[in-house]
Amino acid sequence: MTSAPGRRSSTFTRLLRHGFTDPSAAEQLLDSDGLTLVRNDPVLLDALGATADPDLALRGLARLLEAQDGATARQELLDTLIAAKPLRDRLLGVLGASEALAEHLARHPSDWQALVTYEPRDLHPGVEEFERGLADATDPVSLRVAYRRCLLSIAARDVCGTIEVAQTAAELADLATATLRAALALAAAAAPEDAALCRLAVIAMGKCGGHELNYVSDVDVIFVGEAADGADEDKALRAATRLASHLMRICSETTVEGSIWPVDANLRPEGRNGPLVRTLASHLAYYQRWAKTWEFQALLKARPVAGDRALGEEYVTALQPLVWQAAERENFVADVQKMRRRVVENIPAAEIDRQLKLGPGGLRDVEFAVQLLQLVHGRSDASLRSGTTLDALKALAAGGYVGRADAAQLDDAYRFLRSMEHRIQLHRLRRTHLVPEDETDLRRLGRSLDLRTDPVATLTREWKRHASVVRRLHEKLFYRPLLDAVAALAPGEARLSAAAARERLIALGYADPAAALRHLEALASGVTRKAAIQRTLLPVLLGWFADSADPDAGLLTFRKVSDALGKTPWYLRLLRDEGAAAENLARVLSAGRLAPDLLMRAPEAVALLGDGGGGLRPRSRAHLEQEILAAVRRADNAVQAVTAARGVRRRELFRTSAADIVGSYGTESQPAEADQGALVDLVGGAVSDLTAATLSGTLRAVVREGWGDTLPTRFAIIGMGRFGGHELGYGSDADVLFVHEPRDGVDEREAAEAANKVVAEMRRLLQVPSADPPLIVDADLRPEGKSGPLVRTLTSYEAYYRRWSLVWERHALLRAEHVAGDEELGRRFTELIDPLRYPAAGLDEEAVREIRRLKARMESERLPRGADPKLHTKLGPGGLSDVEWTVQLLQLRHGAREPGLRTTRTRQALAAARAAGLISEEDASTLDEAWVLATRVRNAVMLVRGRAGDTFPTVPRELSAVGRYLGYGPGHAGDMLDAYRRTARRARSVVEELFYGGS
Template identity: 80%
Template structure:
């Protein structure tokens, strides 16, 4: 074939179009006389262009044709052109595997194994492969027959006749047939040894799991027993000689190559142990010495050759041990450490190309699946399968893995295994490294069906699947619930009525019969929901039991599950998302408030599965959400209902964070700084109430005046509200201030402002099951008899003329919370001179403050209350600390900027920094204030209603103790500690507030 210099022939162009990378060399090959009858046939060009590497396929075809006798050569070429199945199979194999091209060049007649295309030929099993190997008489003929069989598997693989799982299973079946043939050769070579012993070959690893690679060590364990009348030691020696010969037959390298190495290092004691053991010897080793990884390896054990009865006997003996392995101490942690060690041992320059062992590789899928099998397979026999993909499907069917997660893992695993297969098929070498050479990557991509830009498409697909595997591996392999399930005792895994009743009583459930009814309702049936809950409940029961009220926790879980059980994400969240299940257990069993909030908004349980979900949201964020929701609502009452919904959800977020921070979970240890917990709750509830008031204000204004009120309006927080120190049950102390807009008379403005206040209060006081938000405006000028809202000018006039010392003290905590921000700042500027008077309050004012405090102590303490345990008015309680700090603020705030804050702890720290109080005394006051605040929060969490003293109910008192960090049975210590801490604080108050040092 000649061409004009400088011009390309039509054949050259055609070759380029069909994917040849070296069309000049291909032209020369097509010009060979041996291909004269087919060189111009378009069918051949199309078939070559469809292969992974057209250049390689053509080169292999030429070598095959050249190796054939002339008569046979023409038969091959004629069949190649007329029979599409053969053409696709043969050229597909030649274009994907240089090694199979070498085999056909040595054994050209073997192409005929690809001719048949019957349905029975599509998925051969062990019997068909044994027939293909039936004529072997020595190791070399076995190697040739093995490669011939491998050719048939590879051809169907590259043509898409079989999928990756079927290919892996066929390779395992071919390995089985090969082991049987090799053992038969070894027996024939040593009949006297064969007469002394029974041998069983147990496949392990990928061969045992029916998921073998093209080139892989075949892991095995050998079992031997003497035949009747034979002496055991002699029989085992004979068996050892036989299996060693069998291993050499498979492993030795000759001109025909190697079949594959047979690896017996998974046997007891590894390479240091005897090659063959009896069943009893294996059993003794596994019962006494085996490590965790050895039971994981036995998960895929399968008898494949030798004496089938002996193989079955071995499997029957060791299988129960496999499904008891997860009972071992630190089982889950051991498996996780083993996986990490594998990754750590990969050389740094190879880790990014390691398809099997690297992060996001095949082993990540396999380890995650095997760990889940071993943990959950103890009680679920459907999980006791060897294949990774079959096991993954069973885990999804049983609810142990989400269907979406399982589908993504299945897809990723198939893709990565297909990559591994095609990489190994090229030269039939054992490798798991993704090549770096462009030509290799191109061939690999094309072999997987990527044709537009094979290299780029391959890299994108590989990275995408590896990322999915890594993410889901981390999610499944390291999820806390898995370790908790693994730690359950055998009797805890099944919820049989009798055993469960005894167990529930031992765990501390006060009403085991009711608990059993809940368990039955939650776990009975064959639904996916019931299956998942059967997995969750044994663990949850233990977490509920680690609380003051296990019964309430279980009841709450049933109520939440009844409400959300048909919601697909709910149980998936508890099973898969970090510490969500443990968080829910802690929240449901900590008292009434959080579960009550959750029952009215069950979808808020999603907060518990989000790592960021327990963080409080900022006031700006909350206000934006509330105002947007109010703006969409059809009327004022609907608007406030929506605002209440936001408040309900955010209160749940705050209570859940508080409970989990106090109790701690495996993923989130308990907060070690009680002050941080108190500050977080106080700030979160304050911001939430401020946002809710903003929503109520917007709703009240919009209902009557549209977008603009005739007067500018602001809500000023007072008391604990202004101090960002609200507890869950606190009222919102407020003042209302307004300023007439330009052109609006003062009387009209006042009517509008007072009407808005009345409407806000009405809307917020509408009947609801949510925790109330009560507005208390009694700190306003003239108290209950004064107008609800005043102008800024009116406040100024009143404070200049009539203000009492207690009003100056109350204004220490005044801070704008809602409404017109500029007006709020103007109010603060107005009252600053009053609350921080230059040179401080006079002696008479100080005496008046002390008289008011003493009067409050004597008159407001509830009758019968223990003054040593009352958190607000009692000895060393909130009032004592706050009045002491406020007196220092009034005296020194004009000179010390740090004291000009509405927050008690912040002001106390500033006073200490300014040397106004010794650090030791400041610490005593702070500790007492934090403890009293925590007790108030605990009472509300436990009882669902506010209280200023410890509960009298023993179970509630225990729950308060658990919140404060006291174990059950130590409530006496809690009360003693409270009295001690507040007694010390009271001593400081006596000195600093009432005494000369004050």
Template identity: 70%
Template sequence: MPVGGRRDSRFGQLLRRGFGDPSAAGALLDSPALRPVQGSGVLLDALGATADPDQALRSLVRLAEAVAEPERAVLLDTLLAAKPLRDRLFAVLGASEGLGDHLARHPAGWRALAAFETADLHPATEEFEAALAPAADPDALRVRYHQALLTIAARDLTGTSDFAQTAAELADLAGATLRAALRLASQAAPEDAAACRLAVIGMGKCGGRELNYVSDVDVIFVAEPAEGVAEGKALQAATRLAAHLMRICSATTAEGTIWPVDANLRPEGRNGPLVRTLGSHLAYYRRWAKTWEFQALLKARPVAGDEDLGNAYCEAVAPLVWRAVERENFVPDVQQMRRRVELSVPAAQLERELKLGPGGLRDVEFAVQLLQLVHGRTDPELRRATTLDALAALAEGGYVGREDAKSLDASYRFLRTVEHRIQLHRLRRTHLMPTEESELRRLGRSLGFAGEPVHELLTTWRRHAAAVRRLHEKLFYRPLLDAVARLDAGAEVRLGQNAAKERLVALGYADPAAALRHLSALASGVSRKAAIQRTLLPVLLDRFADSADPDAGLLGFRKVSDALGKSPWYLRLLRDQGAAAENLARVLSAGRFAPDLLLRAPEAVALLGDREGLLPRGRAALTQEVLAAVGRAGSPEAAVAAARGVRRRELFRTAAADIVGAYDVDQVGEALTDINAATLTAALDAAVAAKSAGEPEVRLAVIAMGRFGGREQNYGSDADVVFVHEALPGVPERRANEAAFAIANEMIRLLQLPSVDPPLPVDTQLRPEGRNGPLVRSLSSYAAYYRRWSLVWESQALLRADPVAGDAELGAGFTALIDPLRYPAEGLGEDAVREIRRLKARMESERLPRGADPTTHTKLGRGGLSDVEWTVQLLQLRHAASVPALRTTRTRRALAAAREAGLLSAADAEVLDEAWVLATRVRNAVLLVRGRPQDSFPADGRELAEVARHLGYEPGGASRMLDDYRRTTRHARAAVERLFYDS
């Protein structure tokens, strides 16, 4: 075969094996240094499996050239024969140009990779100390350090060690190096060494045994005088030793550098003395230390020097670390520090930062450290210096969800491994993702991405960064965190009985003994569930104490927890979604209505996790859900029971949203109206199915009246309705009447069946002739009645008529029929106006309950709902024919339209609107608190206080609430006198 053909063949082989420059690779393969192995397919395959085959080949040639004969032959023969050496050496040469340089300077180092003893697979400080011990000067120490680094990298790159083991080995090597450097410094100044006891405290990743390949090694120096030596003289000697140690490790020579030793985490940073006594350290931490300094001390560990002094230092500062959370603004300080770190990154580098940027390593580390500091005060199991160990402990203790912890663990390992691979390339300290295609390709291949290494690397990195950022924000800024930090977690459980009772009484608990029983039942034991409860309870107790009835809140929480305690999502929701715990506390302590609903279906707690869960569903979605439930039910009774279950859940959603302030008064009314409309639709559908054995004979529509038609219902409202029907073609009118009556009657019966769910009474007394008239009329019958017999009060009642269920076309026909009555073209005559005023006056005198205070009765009292609504309705009857905007069933919209049309002044409109909103809010609040409807303020002082809380008043604001109500409604009544009676 021609020579050119052989070259083309090898060119293609090199391309297929991943060489980026086959021509240069071919020339290197033909170099004299590799002549004994030229043409070896084994060699080419091994090179092609590396992160960067071109770099690996270049470094191999340099190594072979540096090895003298006959050592070179031994090296090459061993490479061909021994796969372990081939894998280790080529993995290092393909990933690390820096370690390739080291081997070129010290070629005998390859023999360290030829074989590993089993005992050497995961060496610790003692093994590294033995490897560094022969170093008699700083350069010799640098050489032996890099030789040890070579073996760590080989184990790492071939998968013998995982990330955590590699990081621990790097930290252990750093500790051994600091000991060796201190030995050399002491040998150079024996008089200084004799004058003091010096301990080196590893901080940061060195202290946490999770060091990088290339990183500053953070330390703190602590010293004590030797016996008989003055403190000042001893500290001077210790300072000289410490400074010499730092120079040995940090200096750069022909043998490179080990790493910079950074002592800036010491008290007062670079402005403070390099070395202090233990007493001086403690005095500083007790009086002057900033929050971040305690966070840094989490990882403090003796690594060199006087072991007893190092241990004494760590034992002395540990209590200060775990009490740091009690400092004012501790959590906000830590959170703010993380923001400052992120802001310090140049904008051009932010998206490339593996360490400091969003979704970077600091996000994991800060979140874990903050959770440790907050909860480690009371849980010693969390006092771990290594990030992954601490994360595992947080998960085991229930402070972080297992899935969240698993995700963070995986992402942290990936990001740290990427960081390691980037630093290994040239043995430089960097945390930036490269941008060059070739560098990304090498990095991707070093991580095992073989298909499309660049694409796979970047995709995986972005996925992990996004997961880290999401979980960081979830954990690091968890709303409960600051509250837990400010409270003595679990103190109520651990305090003596008398002290605990006194504290509970001080918080407002009326029955501290019962409260203690609940706390013990919830938080005692060593289970994960109990641990999470101990985290939650201090915050919840505080929130319950903000209510008028803390005992009810705590009792409700115990009942919900007893019902849901075995559901894995429940406590996880409360722990991880701070809004859920906050909202649950407010709901459980806000009266009877919402807790009663929740206790009937505790799984509704899931709605409290965020604002999305509290958004109203809307009539269309609710109707679709209840009709689907009706379709699946085996009987009409089961169908309506299912619909009532949906109604119960939606009532809870609305009540909870109302309590936490997510809805305004209009949204509450609309949500309640939609819920009831969907329930009526389901009941009507079930009734039709029950009473229509054959072909349907009638169309039926349900028309909402009163507040139902106005979409202004409150929690205790009846469903005021009238029924209209129309016979289907070919069905006699009498038979249609009977069918419609049977369906309407069945619908009402189904809704009246006994149930644990809140009832929905159907009131049909607004139909023509009231209770004496037929329950159901045909459209033509309505037309005849209204044409001959309609009274002015009926026209007024029809102002709020709105179809809500049944046949939509028939409902629209009814609306068209009644529009001329409720929006009369000629307005109202004087007789009709006088009749409406007479009816209103009669209602005020006859229907106000005996003994009721007319200044605080929300419905019939002075300036209450009735005053505002009758005033607005009179304006509608008079002017809706000429002012289309008045043609609405809703009070506030009609009031706004009347103001816009100039039918009343802006001032009058404002006072009427304010009174209507306030009276509506009071009615809703009273029912939420008492669990049953009432049109006046509660007489019970605790209930009255809770109503005031719901309306936004501070504790003790009940009298102010009553004063505000009376003043607001008095102004409204004055406007009613002018607009309704005098106009």
């Protein structure tokens, strides 16, 4: 007994040296009966120390020895372990990696003998060998036991490194195939009358179909059924459904031996809502008429595995042509990429950084990328038609569809990530793709992957490195080979043929692939620094262009901008180094015509897209006026001054339109603007402020040239309509009134002549044809309309409004606001009209009826012939006119006693009406939503087409671009139109009540 403490200390030290993390518990266990031999045998301790988790391996071994039937059996096991290194490595390796398989061995203590043989023919068993291993199963329980015994042999070869990860996955798929066959045999034996009525084929999908199954995974299948000779088809399908359902229960249900794995048939036509079993003809009809892109992507891995072999082969043969036509579908690439994004979006935020499979840089990124390229190029190249990811990747590299270096890095990363996934699942045989957080689990995982030096840190570093490689290659995989095809910088490297490059560009949505290749060649060819930077930028830019409604336009304009600025040192540096600048540019160039047209007139405005997005923030009216007035002072004459003012306007229109596009599309680092009303207010306020500043500068320039410092009359410009309401769109005219007042001692005729000359010259200079967009100044809302004088004195306005003003003029004055010129005169004009637009007595019923008549007449006369009223954003039901006239009627009636209603802005007035209790919160929200949506549609049409419009475009690509701006993905233009109709219909019902029927 005196030597015990010394022996204990020695054992403790040995255990620490062998990698035990809890040597005290291990020492105590080794002191128990039955494990003395293990404690004293250096071979066994060395073998335990070589496992992924020596503590776990020792506990598993203790349980296995305890479960043996008597001392003789325990001694036989120990003797065999000491004598046979292959068995020792296999058994202890499994015990150190899998707690679940250790529990299986404890329940079935003789199953360790399945690991004894070590012959070459045992290294890579196939379906037949596994079928023999399951042959004795006569019920679901015994099938589970036999399945685990076979799984034990796969895991043993895996953890010992006898087979690598791809072979492990293939063996798991073969074992699943054998299990499905055994389960179907059990189901048929239980219902021989059903088996006699039908032919049933089981088609493996997903990872089982692709020969790349995990240790624990749903096994995806599709069932195909046909009537046996002479049987009624309906009865046969019912029988086949019963057999298929029984097969699923045998594999999925939990028994005393646990379950095998769930059999998932949700990849079938119509998913869980569709019949479990269909005939081949029914399958074909569905895929020909109704299937979505992702369903053809899923069929890449379809493989007959059980049941009627001939029927299964017939199914695959019949559907293969449809699979390889999938890339010809409209929005094919966008659909696949959208499906990938949706998967990522559905990952809980707390898990996304631990997701091996679904997270960014995970296994699914590799699989989606490979499958997309297979579908694009597999139409014409049968060598790509493998259901196995790594085999397909190898074929893509061999064919030049993926760069060899990229393919090698992807292959390496995929193998590493799959190995992690396998070992994580093997521990407890649970379906998970999350990297554990516990340090003990991470240590075991790292050691299982042969990362023995600081396994936790090394594992984390290697995992992040491989995930980073996958993310980077996933981004460029579709686009880098296109550049290699045109740049021709590596003569020995396989590259895309011209035909393959065109195929890929067409699949990515490029309508003119030949032109696109010319642009790429012009941008990326050569050995200059400029070309080298372009080759770095273009793979990502091409992806962003492809994510738009018009990739061709995006690429073309990018080439034009690059040609214009390519020699400017800061341009490419901005795109390369400043975060979102490149993505912002791609979004702006491919969203429509307006922003690129504005940019091309002064490409240096691309600098606004940098500055972390701050450069896109619209400038205040005060800053704009300051810049424009400074430019006017520097100019030699009025023409130069107004040219400078219009140049500022063009640049600021680009800034605002770019901010609108980026806010609507979002970027990888910044999601799309959630508050659509905020975007509408941003555009309306920015364009209105810019218009006011432009008018101020133009007025100053005209006065200075014609009269020096002082005009003979005070002069003010009053904004009307959307201009006065701070709601201008990109293509809006500036509705105004002009008012003047002769200075002391100036003859009224002289003053009027000066004022009219100012107006005429301002309007002329702002519309002179030039590279800058014109600003149309419209004064038709003045008293007497086009028949009245263009400019009036304040006294003349007062006399007219007192004696002659009509209801529509009081209505129009609700939006009147001073925007430029003499501030004091503008204030006095506003004081003059306030009693008219906010009458103390409100409106009498005759005035209300007149307003209603005017609105009805306007809509009937101005709605374009042939236009769909339900989609007309201005005059259609629930459109801008409906909302604005309803709000303005409330202002005319209640503005005198409700100060909040005394605003020129529609949304502010609506909010004030709600706050005053004049309209319910629900009705106000309905009207606001409709007004914001209609305004956004008008802005979108201008951005996309480069010209104003009140209806949705009819050209499909333009309609799709409007949809993208409004947040609808490719192929969802119909959803956008339906949503607009619904929103407008709800608003119209409120208008019917408040404008036409309310009090």
